Amino acid sequence: MFKLAHNGNILLEVAQLNPPNAAFIVEALEKSPYADCEVDHESIEAFFKSDHPEKHLVVAKKVDAQLSIEVSDDKMIATAHLVTAKGGAKISLEQAKKVIIKAGVSRGYKQAYLEQVLQKQFELPPGANTKGIIAKGRPPVDGQAAKLIPHVTTLRERLKQPKLREDGSVDMRDFGKLASVAPGTLLISKQPATPGKEGFTVTGDSIPAKDGDTFELTAGDGAEISASNPLELIATIAGCPSDIQNGMRVDDVFTIGDVDVRSGHVDFNGSVIVTHNVAPGMKVKAKGDITVMGSVESGELISGGHIDVKQAAIGHVDHQNNDQGLTCRLVAAGDIHVAHGQYSHLEANNVFIAKQSNHCAIKATSLVQVGADDAPKGKLIGGEILDAQMVIAGEIGSESGAKMTVRLAHRGIEITSETDECLKALTKTSEQLNTLQSAIEKADQVKDAEKKKQLMAKIGATQMHYCEEAEVLEKKMSELELNLNGLLENTKLVANQALHPGVEIHIFDRVYKTTRSYPPCSASLVENKIEIEFKTS
Template sequence: MFTLNNDNQVVLTVSEQTPMPPSADFVFQALANSEFADCYVLSKEVKEAFRSGDFEELIVAEKHDATLSIAIADDKMSATATLTSAYGGELMAVSSALELINEANISRGLNEASLESLLGKQFELPPGKQVSSVIAKGQFPVAGKNGSLEKNVQTLADRVRQPKRREDGSVDMRDFGALASVKPGDTLMTHHFATLGRDGFNVIGEVLKAKPGDEVKLIAGDGTKLSGTDDKYLVATIAGVPVDDKYGMRVDDVFTIPNVDVKSGHIEFDGSVIITENIEPGMKVTAKGDITVFGSVESAELNATGSIEVKGGCLGHTKDNDELSNKIVCDGNLTISYAQYTYLSGNQVKIKSQASHCHIKAKNELMIGNPEKGDGKLIGGKVLDAKTMICGEVGTDKGAHTEVHLGHSAVLLKNRTDEIFEQVRQCNQQLEALESEFDKALTVEDADKQQSLLIEISDKQNVNEQLIELLPNKAAKLERAIHMLRDYCYLEVQKSLHSNVELRIFNKVLKTARSYPPLTARIDKNKIELEFKTT
């Protein structure tokens, strides 16, 4: 009844031996019971033929081989194969599938097990059904690890922040135990170098470059040296106490004394100084390292190349010339508990509770109180300079006059820029004058004298021309620094900004006439804007 032609088509032939079937449904049932049951039945064409009338031959079904299509994701990080099972035709062989994958330009990340599993489903699927599976995956690049510095010893700062506990569980704030000390050859730090990371790839074989880690510097401070392969280790060269430095550590000899008073005299030391009790009025402590005071500082003068930490209070008064009697200055960070009538200056200044009628200068950040609690207070006095300031309450509800000047260093840079432009103007004036002198020199009859004058004038012209060329670039750099600094400066008030506060950011001024709720103040559109916090 049915035969297969050379085009893989199933043909129904009507003859004397095989009479015309009574209906299309009869043909469909006969196909289902024949060897061509899995072929693709041309239902529409068969029904149309029976409606049209008699026929001698009719194509009733077709053999279709299994197919495999490949789709690559937009990001090229995966490829999905879709298998369509055969209609009585040939199954999809692994070799044929690999050829199709190769034609799709998939060259990396192929999972052969997934492909074989997908092709194995041909034996389960009904004819013409589809099933898909991810057969290839790329690998994302793995960024390199940043370099880091591992401490191998405790520093002075680490140690003094860990006071001893008494047997009853209380803390003795004056007893911090034995100082951490090192001897020559001890390893202070280990430099874990940044790694390059691991490159990735997509399924078409493109390499995805990894971002290398950022490196950190390890620089030998005083009393140390670099050692090992690629200078991996920082080791001590002298006996002493390790102290944190900007790019590593240094080793200091440390001077420790209970009190600084008339009995001890002024203290001046090349290393770090620890005062376990108090500094009395009129005394001076100068250190090329850090200064740590476990008690209070009253009407004294502290100056450190490193950092200063005062566990107790800093108390002073106003002198006849309006200067403050208590002065604490350091190049590093300054941390104190509270202060009154004290001049404070450091890189970062942190006051744990409040500052009353003080003069404060921070190279970078000024923080008063715990920022999570907003409990810090600035009462009266002046903030002479800081880039950023965070404080719970500025001023008082009674209107104590308080001045806050942020970005004052940008004002100084602006003044320097103005000086540069004035210098350029003067150079241009001098060049004009030198032109006249040059013309006059040409009229000198004595040839030797004329030559000498022309050389002298030419040298002066060259100097001024070089300055005119260099100075604008210098001014442009200063202008960029000014804009960056100005845009970075802000005041964050976490509870109240009271009346009679004079706020200056760069060269803009805002004077408060009432109290404000929590806010952030910064320069926007060339004026000080207040951005109030919403809860």
């Protein structure tokens, strides 16, 4: 009834069967050995409509399995799309591999993945569509940053561990023996950064990876890089270790109960621990850290390290001072930590106030944070932020609308001024170069060869000097621009609970004044304008 032609068509001898309709042919085909073949409905329908039908009718055809490869836009995934055969030949493993190579897939290929796809030819019905991943790229893995591994307890860490009394209570003023080290003690070691692991796409392209960030190990006073291992820092004197940027130092430690008229001012070359309070009018100056277990009242602390006041820093406005200065002043090269600040000048790299700031003047290189947890809820009331890159608090300002000024990225104005000076200098340099060019043209007209040679050499040397000067100025301007962009991109004010009226926000050279209370929000510079963005819960 049915026979297979050389071209893969399935033919029906019409005279032998004399089919009454198309349905009869299809039903007969489904019961034949060619049931899996693709029915040619168009040919069958044409037969019954024709006035002169053919003796041999094409009723179906064998269709081989089809395999195509799709590579994702990022070239990280190659997917095989398979259409199972309709009575035709299945795709062999070797044929499939050729299709993969032709598609440009050269890395990340797994034969097991391909075999899983091809196996579907024996499981799915004829003409079924299926797909499966046959190759995966490898994303790059950035290296891990270098890090410091401390081997001793620092002074700051020791002061977080007050001594337990026999009854189980804690004596907040007794910390037992301080963590002292002897000369030669290993203080800290540097774990080197690891290199990044290169990635690749399925088409064979390499994806570079970033090596881990690194830094130079820094030996502060009383410490040195080990002669036997450049990744280790050892003590050179006996004393208490303290953290510094990328390293440690070792300080002598001076401990005193109260700083008052009986003790006099304290000026010490190491670190100072005040186990009680700093009285009004008293000064403590230290090259290292200053830790006050009690409070500071109208006193002055100047530290080459960090300042930590466990209770309050409290002052008042000095009415005898024309600048309306504040009587309590804390200045640190590192960070300042206080529980509560009131009418105090606080100046440091980062300023952390655990509970509340009332009418303080605060200046920070980086961060001012009021509140102790990850989402600070402390109150920043009145006073002025003289400069900072970021301010985070629960509430900023007061409900009464009392005026308060917050200046962020104020250093940007200094950067802009410095850029302007560079531009002026560059303009003068360009003018000098133009003048020299005119001088060269005149010198070229000198007829005396020796004199012309001397003039050209002199002008050339001067030209070289100004070219080098211009290059230095251009490089400096580029660095200043990068510094300014980096500063402004990371500048933000964050109020986790409320931003009240009367707050005058300065970011760089832009100003925004709040006239009402805002719910949780942040303020930042967007397209040279201060924008308030409200937080979504």
